[in-house]
Amino acid sequence: MDQGTEKFYGDAKKHWESIPPTVDGMLGGFAKISPTDINGSREFIRPFITMGGGETETNRALDCGAGIGRITKRLLLPIFKEVDMVELSQNFLDQAPAFIGEEFSRVKNRFCFGLQDFCPAEGHYNVIWCQWVLGHLKDDDLINFFQRCQKGLSENGLIFVKENVTSDEREFDSEDSSYTRSLDNLRSLIEKAGLKILLDRKQKGFPKSLYNVYMFALR
Numbered sequence: 001m002d003q004g005t006e007k008f009y010g011d012a013k014k015h016w017e018s019i020p021p022t023v024d025g026m027l028g029g030f031a032k033i034s035p036t037d038i039n040g041s042r043e044f045i046r047p048f049i050t051m052g053g054g055e056t057e058t059n060r061a062l063d064c065g066a067g068i069g070r071i072t073k074r075l076l077l078p079i080f081k082e083v084d085m086v087e088l089s090q091n092f093l094d095q096a097p098a099f100i101g102e103e104f105s106r107v108k109n110r111f112c113f114g115l116q117d118f119c120p121a122e123g124h125y126n127v128i129w130c131q132w133v134l135g136h137l138k139d140d141d142l143i144n145f146f147q148r149c150q151k152g153l154s155e156n157g158l159i160f161v162k163e164n165v166t167s168d169e170r171e172f173d174s175e176d177s178s179y180t181r182s183l184d185n186l187r188s189l190i191e192k193a194g195l196k197i198l199l200d201r202k203q204k205g206f207p208k209s210l211y212n213v214y215m216f217a218l219r
Contacts, residue, residue: 082156120152146193
């Protein structure tokens with residue numbers, strides 16, 4: 001790993017180690033958007049899964065960049081029998097049992113990794129959910145991560161991506177060491193990874209002061 005790449009990932013790790021393990025911490029002070037976010041995600045995923053008439057089973061999901069488990073608790077555990085979490089911060093993972101509560105018994109694995117180093121078990125997950133985390137990957141690492149995720153899917157499995165997008169050029173945030181990519185840039189990286197976009201949709205109801213947020217269903 002060259003020095004620039006090492007600094008890019010090291011700075012992100014330092015940033016998240018300084019963030020409190022709360023929903024407000026996970027959402028950069030915007031805890032109030034969480035219900036709107038979860039409702040939008042639930043509506044997006046539903047037509048693809050068996051309970052909504054789709055083909056994707058609901059046995060096992062992976063929450064990428066899981067933090068303390070906001071998405072695990074509020075989106076994935078109500079749908080899937082089991083959920084695994086992968087998260088860079090051990091502190092966040094340590095707080096997950098208390099935050100998630102009694103349903104934590106259905107969280108089977110907590111993996112402490114940056115996504116650039118994480119490899120899902122092959123053929124293991126019905127759904128891999130990636131939200132507000134892929135900006136922490138350099139382009140080549142993101143392509144490679146997508147390809148590992150594709151191998152991690154079971155039959156009829158899907159990757160869901162939910163990310164901020166810029167209206168024009170890619171932007172770099174030096175505070176948390178992350179990129180916000182344009183819609184075209186994100187689509188291009190998805191295609192370079194050999195994934196097909198089945199559906200994309202803009203999240204509605206967020207404050208106008210925030211970036212636009214798009215959801216993608218990939219296979």
